Each structure stands twice: as C-alpha cells, then as structure tokens.
Amino acid sequence: MSKRENLLYRLAEVVAGGDGIKVIKCLIDNGSMRDDELALALGLKPNVVRRILYQFAENSIVTVQRFRDEKTGWYYFKWMVQPDQVELYLEDQRRKLLRRLKERLQYEKSHEFYSCPKGCLRLTFEEAVEKNFTCSGCGASLQYDDNKKVISRLEVKIRELSEERH
Numbered sequence: 001m002s003k004r005e006n007l008l009y010r011l012a013e014v015v016a017g018g019d020g021i022k023v024i025k026c027l028i029d030n031g032s033m034r035d036d037e038l039a040l041a042l043g044l045k046p047n048v049v050r051r052i053l054y055q056f057a058e059n060s061i062v063t064v065q066r067f068r069d070e071k072t073g074w075y076y077f078k079w080m081v082q083p084d085q086v087e088l089y090l091e092d093q094r095r096k097l098l099r100r101l102k103e104r105l106q107y108e109k110s111h112e113f114y115s116c117p118k119g120c121l122r123l124t125f126e127e128a129v130e131k132n133f134t135c136s137g138c139g140a141s142l143q144y145d146d147n148k149k150v151i152s153r154l155e156v157k158i159r160e161l162s163e164e165r166h
C-alpha cells in the first residue's frame with residue numbers, strides 16, 4: 001500500500017469509521033461506482049453507504065458525477081475518490097499539527113516543570129510555587145521534572161513532519 005493510500009484510509013476512518021475504509025477501498029479498486037453498486041459490493045445498507053459518501057463529499061474526499069441512462073432517460077450518480085483534494089486536506093492537517101507542536105516546543109523550552117511522583121499533575125515552576133510544591137491530588141511533594149526527553153521527542157516529531165510533504 002502506498003503512503004498516500006495509507007493516509008487516505010486514515011482520513012476515511014477519521015471521517016466515517018471502519019465502513020468508511022471499506023467504501024474508499026472499493027472506490028480505489030473500481031475507479032467510480034454508483035451508491036447502490038457500492039452497497040451491494042460491500043453488503044452495507046444503501047442509506048449507510050449514502051451517508052458515508054455525503055460525509056466524504058463534505059470533506060472533499062470523494063466527488064460525484066451525474067450520468068444519464070440512455071434507455072430510461074433517468075439520471076444516476078457515480079462516486080470517485082478525489083485525490084488532489086485529499087492531498088490538500090492532508091497538507092493542511094500537517095501544517096496545523098506542525099504549528100501546534102512548535103508552540104508546544106516553545107512552551108517546554110521556556111518553562112521549568114514540577115510534577116507529582118505519582119503522576120497526578122505537572123505544573124510550571126510558577127504554578128508549583130503557588131501550590132507550595134504540594135500535589136493538590138494526593139498531597140505528595142512535587143519534584144523537578146526534567147523535560148529534556150519531552151523536548152527531544154517534540155523535535156524529532158517536528159523534523160519528521162517538516163520532511164513529510166505531499
């Protein structure tokens with residue numbers, strides 16, 4: 001499975017859960033399909049499939065095209081994956097996450113932390129002073145919390161995300 005497909009499945013799952021992944025996989029395998037064909041192929045109820053497709057359409061994951069049946073004169077719709085939009089969405093998500101991680105890194109670098117040895121809480125130095133270096137959860141003494149590891153984990157993650165362009 002390509003990295004892009006993998007991201008697409010992850011996105012499908014976030015939007016519509018496990019059935020969402022099945023729908024996307026079916027569309028990738030078959031190119032474009034009608035909603036009733038999808039329902040039949042996947043053994044899902046047509047209204048379930050339609051709801052998933054609408055959710056995908058709202059998030060620009062799929063697009064729909066209208067066709068006319070020559071014999072009956074009726075219109076029908078075919079759904080397909082819209083890869084460009086998916087990549088734009090993923091790129092947007094990546095940027096947002098990167099921004100949050102950089103803010104967090106800045107916060108970690110500019111503060112000293114104290115935490116409860118039993119894991120109840122973690123406070124900045126200023127907050128710990130206010131609490132008299134005592135845990136408000138269990139009464140234990142707060143201890144200096146070296147955040148070098150937190151910082152290096154954040155830096156690794158930021159570097160990975162910075163290199164991951166679509």
Ligand SMILES: [Zn+2]
Pocket residue numbers: 116117118119120121135136137138139140
């Ligand atoms: Zn505690």
